Amino acid sequence: MIGNTLDMINSTSWAISLLAIVIGRIGIVNTMIMSVYERTREIGVLKAVGWKKRRILGMILGESIVLTVTSGIVGSIIGVIGIEILKTINILSSQMVPVYTINIFLQAFGIAIFVGLIGGFYPAWRASKLQPTEALKYE
Amino acid sequence: MNNKNIVKIENLEKSYENGNIKVLNGIDLEIKEGEFVSIIGPSGSGKSTLLNMLGALDIVDNGKINVANYDLTKKKNLDEFRSEKIGFIFQLHNLIPNISVMENVEIPMYETKLSGKQRTNKALKLLNDVGLKDKTKTKPTKLSGGERQRVAIARALANDPAIILADEPTGSLDSRSGKKILELLNDLHKEKNVTLIIVTHDMNVAKLADRIIEVLDGKILKSNDNSFLNEDINC
Numbered sequence A: 001m002i003g004n005t006l007d008m009i010n011s012t013s014w015a016i017s018l019l020a021i022v023i024g025r026i027g028i029v030n031t032m033i034m035s036v037y038e039r040t041r042e043i044g045v046l047k048a049v050g051w052k053k054r055r056i057l058g059m060i061l062g063e064s065i066v067l068t069v070t071s072g073i074v075g076s077i078i079g080v081i082g083i084e085i086l087k088t089i090n091i092l093s094s095q096m097v098p099v100y101t102i103n104i105f106l107q108a109f110g111i112a113i114f115v116g117l118i119g120g121f122y123p124a125w126r127a128s129k130l131q132p133t134e135a136l137k138y139e
Numbered sequence B: 001m002n003n004k005n006i007v008k009i010e011n012l013e014k015s016y017e018n019g020n021i022k023v024l025n026g027i028d029l030e031i032k033e034g035e036f037v038s039i040i041g042p043s044g045s046g047k048s049t050l051l052n053m054l055g056a057l058d059i060v061d062n063g064k065i066n067v068a069n070y071d072l073t074k075k076k077n078l079d080e081f082r083s084e085k086i087g088f089i090f091q092l093h094n095l096i097p098n099i100s101v102m103e104n105v106e107i108p109m110y111e112t113k114l115s116g117k118q119r120t121n122k123a124l125k126l127l128n129d130v131g132l133k134d135k136t137k138t139k140p141t142k143l144s145g146g147e148r149q150r151v152a153i154a155r156a157l158a159n160d161p162a163i164i165l166a167d168e169p170t171g172s173l174d175s176r177s178g179k180k181i182l183e184l185l186n187d188l189h190k191e192k193n194v195t196l197i198i199v200t201h202d203m204n205v206a207k208l209a210d211r212i213i214e215v216l217d218g219k220i221l222k223s224n225d226n227s228f229l230n231e232d233i234n235c
């Protein structure tokens, strides 16, 4: 009986984590796509002055990594602070003990960077294939 | 100016929207190395499209186009061509707003062998030449229209291009800053012997050139040596 209840709590918390991950990833991809899309015109300028596709992609991917790692760090800090606040105001029941394992952080970072790269790469690749005049038309 | 052609175009055609908008309808044009040419014609006649073809900013549909010994119909090494042979100046300058003037001028040099230090020195020299020595750290958004266009000129010169292409470079400037920009371009053409091709609808600008090319409906109407000019065209 007790085992069953624990199982349920476990799977519920797992489902919540999964939901958080999915929402978070969609957020990252969306942010990356938008931020690269907004820079289509800038990519047009770089093409017009002779930058190779490879250099443009490299620049965008480099920035994507910096952006996602920074957000990963900020996100982790906010997460820990949030949990500590919950702990001090005693809102967590006695059965809920927050644990931070290095694995959780590594996983979070790994996924964030991977997803950030995909979100940055796709629009950058599309924009770098445009003719410079086409890219320069974007507002 | 010597007698070698740096631009050779034969029967060039370009259309947009899957061929529904025909913009260039068979352009034939030769331009000599070191020549200063202006392209005039009413709005929508295809001047910018022609200039974009010359700078490989867009691909051609049909015809032959050879610029600085690159066959631009081949769609190969166009980035190298743009980087080494062309300096482009746009009507609305197209500077990158969130980086400094200095960095904007350095941008084309990333595709060259120059070191970071050499890039910086060259950008400094170019900005000095266009009279913007004290604005190197400024963002383009903080500059006047004329100053931005001078940054664009410095950027166009970054890789010592063989040809400078300018699309209405004074079109959005007041007449005083416009005059200054033209003087800069004219000096450049004289001192460095670069080939200079300017699109304009201002006859006063066009008159500075060795030759005026008139475009109408995507065709070249006439190509006049500047000496006949005053009888021929009334703008």
Ligand SMILES: Nc1ncnc2c1ncn2[C@@H]1O[C@H](COP(=O)(O)OP(=O)(O)O)[C@@H](O)[C@H]1O
Binding pocket: B016, B017, B021, B023, B041, B042, B043, B044, B045, B046, B047, B048, B049, B050
């Ligand atoms: N990318 C494009 N897509 C569709 N139509 C275009 C495009 N670029 C230019 N045109 C059309 O081609 C014609 C010539 O344009 P353009 O070369 O800019 O003329 P100009 O510079 O002489 O004013 C115009 O009718 C313009 O609307």
Ligand SMILES: [Mg+2]
Binding pocket: B047, B048, B049, B167
């Ligand atoms: Mg135009």
